[in-house]
Amino acid sequence: MPDVLRIDVVSLFPGVFPGPLAESIPGRALERGLAELRSHDLREWGLGRHRSVDDYTYGGGAGMIMRPEPAAAALDAVRGDDGFVVLPDPGGEVFSQARARDLAARPHLVFLCPRYEGVDDRIRRMVDLELSLGDYVLSGGELAALVVIDAVLRLLPGAIDASSTEEESFTAGLLEYPQYTRPPSFRGERVPEVLVSGDHAAVARWRRDRALERTRRHRPELVGPEPGSGPVSGRTEGGGRPARQSGGASGRTARQGHDRADDSDRWDPGE
Numbered sequence: 001m002p003d004v005l006r007i008d009v010v011s012l013f014p015g016v017f018p019g020p021l022a023e024s025i026p027g028r029a030l031e032r033g034l035a036e037l038r039s040h041d042l043r044e045w046g047l048g049r050h051r052s053v054d055d056y057t058y059g060g061g062a063g064m065i066m067r068p069e070p071a072a073a074a075l076d077a078v079r080g081d082d083g084f085v086v087l088p089d090p091g092g093e094v095f096s097q098a099r100a101r102d103l104a105a106r107p108h109l110v111f112l113c114p115r116y117e118g119v120d121d122r123i124r125r126m127v128d129l130e131l132s133l134g135d136y137v138l139s140g141g142e143l144a145a146l147v148v149i150d151a152v153l154r155l156l157p158g159a160i161d162a163s164s165t166e167e168e169s170f171t172a173g174l175l176e177y178p179q180y181t182r183p184p185s186f187r188g189e190r191v192p193e194v195l196v197s198g199d200h201a202a203v204a205r206w207r208r209d210r211a212l213e214r215t216r217r218h219r220p221e222l223v224g225p226e227p228g229s230g231p232v233s234g235r236t237e238g239g240g241r242p243a244r245q246s247g248g249a250s251g252r253t254a255r256q257g258h259d260r261a262d263d264s265d266r267w268d269p270g271e
């Protein structure tokens, strides 16, 4: 892990940053100097008197797309020797906890946030990774960059209490188990007896069972079928790992092909 993670964001709306990243866990990580976040206005590298950064699509089509020259000039200015450039894009690799860990271990991240209807395809050759939040279309890359940066900042050593991550590690790969605080009874629902029993082994078993149950209900692809629930019991194809979606038809860069996150370790929502 680097001592201080440097994060540069290039956007037409640099005022969006740090936004929510100034609060709570990411805010503290930035305050403690675990990372430095800088945002840059893409228009600084815009063309001509109007600092233009977009143009019509060759071949016809609705909307304007981002021209390559301002993006190239911006990246030349901010990526340095060690910048790993991420392009938020619905056609990219689907963001995962494994990718968050991979990004948190790098010394310098650069986010190039598209607006408009997309980017000139030659921009994809300038980036190391295209990253999608999921199969839906946002108005631009800024919100996606905020989400990715938040997930990365909380992984930096010193950002959150290590004991809370250790405590949750035994349910790695599962959704969170239910938790309760006071009062012991609320609107007729009591805190499960086992949680106040003082029997630590029973509490651990109960938590794991509930986490499994919740995961089977909401994200069955993370765990595979319940034993004995169908004609084929046991492991699914792919070992019950999270399904990775291709996320669309957009081309991946050659560099991306060599730069996949190691997803051999399962998603750990408790990390």
Ligand code: ADE
Binding pocket: 088, 089, 090, 131, 132, 133, 134, 135, 136, 137, 138, 139, 140, 141, 144
């Ligand atoms: N830009 C627009 N939609 C996006 C998505 N789903 N993920 C990442 N960046 C995007």
